[in-house]
Amino acid sequence: MMWETAILIGLLFGAACFLILQASFVRILFGFILLSNAANLFVLAMSGRPDGKSAPIVGVAGAAPVDPLPQALILTAIVIGFGVIAYLVILLYRTFLDQRTASARELFDPARERPEEEQA
Amino acid sequence: MNPATLMILPVALPLVTAVVALMGRRPAAWRRWFTGGSALLQVVVAFALASTAWHGGPQVLAIGGWAAPYGIVLVGDLLAGIMLVLGAVTALASLLYGFAELPVGDEHPLRLPLVQFLVTGINLAFCTADLFNLFVAFEVMLISSYALLTLEADDWDIKQAFPYMALNLVGSTLFLVAAGLAYGLFGSLNFAAIAERSTALAGTPQLTVLALLLFTVFGMKAGLFPLFYWLPNSYPILPSPVAALYAGMLTKVGVYVLLRIFGQVLPPDLPLIHTLMMWLAAATMIFGVLGAVSRNFIRGILSFHILSQIGYMVLAIGLFTPYAIAAAIFYIIHHIIVKSTLFMVGGVVVVLNRSDDLTKTGRLWAVAPVLGVVFLLQALSLAGVPPLSGFWGKYMIVVEGLRQREWVLVGCALLAGVLTMFSMLKIWNGPFWHPEAAGGVHLADARWKPMTAVAGGMTLLSLGIGFGAEFFLRVAHEAARQVLDRGAYVTLLLGGGN
Amino acid sequence: MKAGQSYIFRAVGAVLFFLINVFAIYLLLRGHNLPGGGFIGGLGSALSLIMLSLAFGVERTQGILRTDPVRVAGAGLLLALLTSLLPLLAGDPFLRHYHVVLPVLGKIEVGTPLLFDVGVFLVVVGVTAKLIFVLARPNADLTALAPEEWRNYAAPLEEPIEKTARSESPAPEDDVP
Structure with missing residues (x-):
């Protein structure tokens, strides 16, 4: 299981980096979602080899349970990631409405001029 | 009550304040009284904790009664106490400054709660002795800071929030990875447990990877050289009271954690990291101050200066002797007060001249000399002119650098000092010395007087640090001693504790 | 919706x-x-x-x-x-x-x-x-809240999202190719 997990984490990080470096807002957003999932998976992998172990639930008989702490950690990290991604969605949406573009390249184009204030 | 039980208050007080202020539907006078009162109480609590740590040594609070290394513990040593005091004082000053700047009705209903959430995260980062809890503290701080950044930004400026958020998101992800790695290596996330178990791993590649990851993450949050570009464009879009708080505290949380992690938690023999730290610090100083020279609006110049000053503190951490660590702590004390005051002065200039573009401001020395004196004292202190607070920190860093024969680094530090003086003169020549003001001088706008009064109060504090340097140096040396005493830390947390 | x-x-x-x-x-x-x-x-x-x-x-x-x-x-x-x-x-x-x-x-x-x-x-x-x-929220046919109105809301994002609808310009989707 460890090799598969390692390759999966690597793929997720690679895909996330590729997407974040694109210009389109939607791709950047998906890149960050993948990035947080890759990190969560990495932490999960720290609970060790899961082969032949049971889930860490009180009262479930059977083999030795896996280390539950990384699962508690990623639960926290998922909740935090949920909040941050929700904020990112709204930030990108508002940037799109305010600046009339969905491309980061265009957004930070130095040739873009600040529009004149209406009252000035 | 037991002093250790009180240690939760720096975290709990701002959180309760934030929630109560959030429940108030509209900005009203009671919310200001309530938040201001709470901020005052936080200052008192922080002083109480610092003095407990100063007289009685570090305090430990095991949350929920679960002892380390299984439970989460908060540790209040002298360094944490100093940072809590500085944070509480800066937060109080920026609140009062904000109250002076805006009438009650014009305040955004979410500003007060969000600032208190931000303070919660900052204080938790200072107190915690657990790597994952530190991650949570950083996230509380960062999410509030994202929200504050965009809360009052206009349609055009909103895009500056995007690099800030993107870079900090990447940083948070790396932090999570580092926490996972630390758990995999040590089987615990408690600082003392990591400190105890990492000595056996000294010199192994695993430890180097972990140290490099942590250095990248906290260096990014502190604004170190290659990864600083989230800072200088995003701070100027903040309203000036919030900008004063950000400038004072946010990057310093990164420096504090660098100090804590590399001074106390990871083993001291990491020559690669220390060398990297010193050279990146030198690059940060030079590039930061060059950026400041290139800007032509006040808050832009000041934002770049934050970076260049961060360079000094990180250089001191990289030199890594008890003397240098004490210098870094003293520098943090000086810098937080001075930097937030300078941002406050920038805000007053905006009120008086209706602009912070250097070419459109002027005449302020003639009409408001008090403001000029405040600015001059703080600018000279930032540049490191002798009796003022900035001198002592720089002096100690340079002395330690010479002692270790790091001639190039010392040269960079001195050059950055000269360039700091130059860019401060740029500001002086604009709003204060320039004979004409394109936007006129709005002296009738009575807000500037209470705003200047708050900035003046902070200036008095900074003068006190400069002239009472002996006392503050004693405090800094004691704090550095507590940080570097790893054996006592491990015994305190793991050997029964409280 | x-x-x-x-x-x-x-x-x-x-x-x-x-x-x-x-x-x-x-x-x-x-x-x-x-x-x-x-x-x-x-x-x-x-x-x-x-x-x-x-x-x-x-x-x-x-x-x-x-x-x-x-x-x-x-x-x-x-x-x-x-x-x-x-x-x-x-x-x-x-x-x-x-x-x-x-x-x-x-x-x-x-x-x-x-x-x-x-x-x-x-x-x-x-x-x-x-x-x-x-x-x-739909963003096309919304009018912005008046400044004295939005102050009564403790909600962060009520005002900014509709900001573009306040001006006379057409809905933002039309501008973006």
Whole structure:
């Protein structure tokens, strides 16, 4: 299981980096979602080899349970990631409405001029 | 009550304040009284904790009664106490400054709660002795800071929030990875447990990877050289009271954690990291101050200066002797007060001249000399002119650098000092010395007087640090001693504790 | 989001709303020793609100809630905080919990963690509902709130999102190729 997990984490990080470096807002957003999932998976992998172990639930008989702490950690990290991604969605949406573009390249184009204030 | 039980208050007080202020539907006078009162109480609590740590040594609070290394513990040593005091004082000053700047009705209903959430995260980062809890503290701080950044930004400026958020998101992800790695290596996330178990791993590649990851993450949050570009464009879009708080505290949380992690938690023999730290610090100083020279609006110049000053503190951490660590702590004390005051002065200039573009401001020395004196004292202190607070920190860093024969680094530090003086003169020549003001001088706008009064109060504090340097140096040396005493830390947390 | 066109969805949705919430509360209550808890229960309850806004439209759902969801979240946070600060009065450390056994319906063990979880439940419902309401707003035919009006809202994103609709310019989608 460890090799598969390692390759999966690597793929997720690679895909996330590729997407974040694109210009389109939607791709950047998906890149960050993948990035947080890759990190969560990495932490999960720290609970060790899961082969032949049971889930860490009180009262479930059977083999030795896996280390539950990384699962508690990623639960926290998922909740935090949920909040941050929700904020990112709204930030990108508002940037799109305010600046009339969905491309980061265009957004930070130095040739873009600040529009004149209406009252000035 | 037991002093250790009180240690939760720096975290709990701002959180309760934030929630109560959030429940108030509209900005009203009671919310200001309530938040201001709470901020005052936080200052008192922080002083109480610092003095407990100063007289009685570090305090430990095991949350929920679960002892380390299984439970989460908060540790209040002298360094944490100093940072809590500085944070509480800066937060109080920026609140009062904000109250002076805006009438009650014009305040955004979410500003007060969000600032208190931000303070919660900052204080938790200072107190915690657990790597994952530190991650949570950083996230509380960062999410509030994202929200504050965009809360009052206009349609055009909103895009500056995007690099800030993107870079900090990447940083948070790396932090999570580092926490996972630390758990995999040590089987615990408690600082003392990591400190105890990492000595056996000294010199192994695993430890180097972990140290490099942590250095990248906290260096990014502190604004170190290659990864600083989230800072200088995003701070100027903040309203000036919030900008004063950000400038004072946010990057310093990164420096504090660098100090804590590399001074106390990871083993001291990491020559690669220390060398990297010193050279990146030198690059940060030079590039930061060059950026400041290139800007032509006040808050832009000041934002770049934050970076260049961060360079000094990180250089001191990289030199890594008890003397240098004490210098870094003293520098943090000086810098937080001075930097937030300078941002406050920038805000007053905006009120008086209706602009912070250097070419459109002027005449302020003639009409408001008090403001000029405040600015001059703080600018000279930032540049490191002798009796003022900035001198002592720089002096100690340079002395330690010479002692270790790091001639190039010392040269960079001195050059950055000269360039700091130059860019401060740029500001002086604009709003204060320039004979004409394109936007006129709005002296009738009575807000500037209470705003200047708050900035003046902070200036008095900074003068006190400069002239009472002996006392503050004693405090800094004691704090550095507590940080570097790893054996006592491990015994305190793991050997029964409280 | 427009009110749903489907009559069936609306009829079923009104009933499902209660069923989902009963299940959410079940998840909340069993969470102390079994999988479940405040977070997952809160998400379930928030799902029921999403379903309502799909069936009846966002405005009516907001009307059903009667209050700004941010205040629900605030109340939940306050409850959780007070629960965790309670031990300070007894001189115990922050977040210490207490249990009592109530002789109702056999023996039920009730502890302060339940109160904490109820707080988490409210926070999750409030925050998620707020998110949905903000994101689900149509942005084409909205008029911005007047400045003296938006000050009465403790909501972060009510004003900025519709800002573009205030000017005379056409809806933003038309501008973007």
